[in-house]
Amino acid sequence: MAAVSLYFRRLFGAEEGEDGDEGVGDSCSVCQLDCVSPDALAALLEFAYTATLTIRSSGMREVLKGAQLLGIQCVADACRDILGETEMGEDPAEEAERPASRRKQDRCSVARAVSPVRPVWRSPTAPDTPECGLLPAQGPPGLLVNGGSHWPQEFTHRPEDTPSEEEESGAQGRATPQLGQSQGDGAGGGATAGSGRKRKSQTPQQCPVCQKIIHGAGKLPRHMRTHTGEKPFQCSACGVRFTRNDKLKIHMRKHTGERPYPCPSCPARFLHSYDLKNHLSLHSGDRPFECPLCHKAFAREDHLQRHRKGHSCLELRMRRPRRPTGPQHTGSFVQILEGHGIPVPLLPGARMPYPELLWRAVAAPAGKALEKAEGGASPHGSASVAHRTWEEEEEEEDAAGEEEE
DNA sequence: CTGGGGATGGGGCCC
DNA sequence: AGGGCCCCATCCCCA
Numbered sequence: 150m151a152a153v154s155l156y157f158r159r160l161f162g163a164e165e166g167e168d169g170d171e172g173v174g175d176s177c178s179v180c181q182l183d184c185v186s187p188d189a190l191a192a193l194l195e196f197a198y199t200a201t202l203t204i205r206s207s208g209m210r211e212v213l214k215g216a217q218l219l220g221i222q223c224v225a226d227a228c229r230d231i232l233g234e235t236e237m238g239e240d241p242a243e244e245a246e247r248p249a250s251r252r253k254q255d256r257c258s259v260a261r262a263v264s265p266v267r268p269v270w271r272s273p274t275a276p277d278t279p280e281c282g283l284l285p286a287q288g289p290p291g292l293l294v295n296g297g298s299h300w301p302q303e304f305t306h307r308p309e310d311t312p313s314e315e316e317e318s319g320a321q322g323r324a325t326p327q328l329g330q331s332q333g334d335g336a337g338g339g340a341t342a343g344s345g346r347k348r349k350s351q352t353p354q355q356c357p358v359c360q361k362i363i364h365g366a367g368k369l370p371r372h373m374r375t376h377t378g379e380k381p382f383q384c385s386a387c388g389v390r391f392t393r394n395d396k397l398k399i400h401m402r403k404h405t406g407e408r409p410y411p412c413p414s415c416p417a418r419f420l421h422s423y424d425l426k427n428h429l430s431l432h433s434g435d436r437p438f439e440c441p442l443c444h445k446a447f448a449r450e451d452h453l454q455r456h457r458k459g460h461s462c463l464e465l466r467m468r469r470p471r472r473p474t475g476p477q478h479t480g481s482f483v484q485i486l487e488g489h490g491i492p493v494p495l496l497p498g499a500r501m502p503y504p505e506l507l508w509r510a511v512a513a514p515a516g517k518a519l520e521k522a523e524g525g526a527s528p529h530g531s532a533s534v535a536h537r538t539w540e541e542e543e544e545e546e547d548a549a550g551e552e553e554e
Numbered sequence: 555c556t557g558g559g560g561a562t563g564g565g566g567c568c569c
Numbered sequence: 570a571g572g573g574c575c576c577c578a579t580c581c582c583c584a
Contacts, residue, residue: 365565367571375563395574396562423577424559431558451579452556459555 155220
């Protein structure tokens with residue numbers, strides 16, 4: 150709640166340092182909200198968690214009141230706008246108090262009641278660099294309306310003075326402002342400016358907690374459960390809970406014994422399609438993921454990533470690139486050589502045209518470096534040992550290659 | 555360290 | 570618009 154509400158932010162001391170003694174901080178353990186109706190608070194809670202606000206027009210006043218009291222400026226603006234539009238300027242005095250540029254700001258910020266509104270919590274320490282030319286004139290510090298840098302520009306503007314279908318339906322009795330939906334979708338149910346062409350709803354929504362843009366209609370609630378930890382889908386057989394029902398469905402295969410993905414080459418069957426895919430690479434022997442440093446090949450991309458993160462390829466087990474062509478070594482060679490204290494005679498950014506020739510040239514000191522790094526062997530002949538090892542390895546690979554051919 | 559299975563979260567498509 | 574289903578990338582765990 151503190152992420153979207155100035156009131157809660159101050160209540161729980163999140164802005165201490167900014168507000169000084171205004172924050173109640175730890176002294177408040179029980180918060181009684183007499184001034185907000187349960188329905189309005191429920192709507193605001195829903196907004197805090199899902200960035201979606203559903204309001205009956207009859208409850209709009211209560212939600213507006215609650216949003217003002219709790220300092221949820223974007224919701225207050227949205228309610229104020231929808232009331233102003235549907236009730237034909239019920240409060241002209243309030244309207245007159247707005248700065249002249251206010252309505253223009255609203256259009257830019259999409260802070261219209263039935264159009265998308267995305268609260269973006271910005272860190273109090275983050276510089277206030279308004280995007281879309283917007284800083285909330287009346288809003289709490291740190292709260293931006295649809296100013297997130299991740300939001301595509303196409304979603305941050307709507308055609309002026311083109312009331313959406315929802316706006317019109319809202320005027321007819323029920324308004325269901327979908328706060329957090331895309332600009333394009335909010336305007337006329339997907340109609341884009343001017344063309345009137347229906348655009349398939351992809352509905353990118355920004356998570357109010359992590360600011361991540363979630364693509365796909367109806368996917369934000371699913372994402373929000375990763376923050377709340379809510380696992381509403383429970384296995385009736387073993388009681389294990391899941392955040393998603395499709396994961397529960399796959400889990401149930403354990404109990405039913407269903408393995409719908411059989412291997413065509415062996416009796417193995419799998420729970421997941423991607424398990425079968427991984428398995429098939431074993432039959433084919435394909436190892437399409439090759440380490441650019443040591444040229445070790447892996448059947449799975451994540452195994453290559455793990456290999457590279459572990460820096461195990463820095464053992465200087467230099468292998469030749471896999472046929473037919475190997476990757477360019479430039480940066481990786483420099484990294485390896487410098488990592489072993491070997492001077493690298495390359496200008497920054499220069500490419501190394503024949504990395505293996507250079508490697509032969511420095512094989513001897515590299516051997517010493519490797520020996521030192523590994524605890525060292527005999528003080529004599531280390532270079533030749535390293536060199537011979539490399540040569541032997543090459544010969545082995547040549548032999549293997551000839552056999553393959 | 556690697557191979558393999560499983561879990562998790564995001565995106566696309568469809569209803 | 571929301572949800573189901575599927576695929577994919579990534580991570581974790583274990584042998």
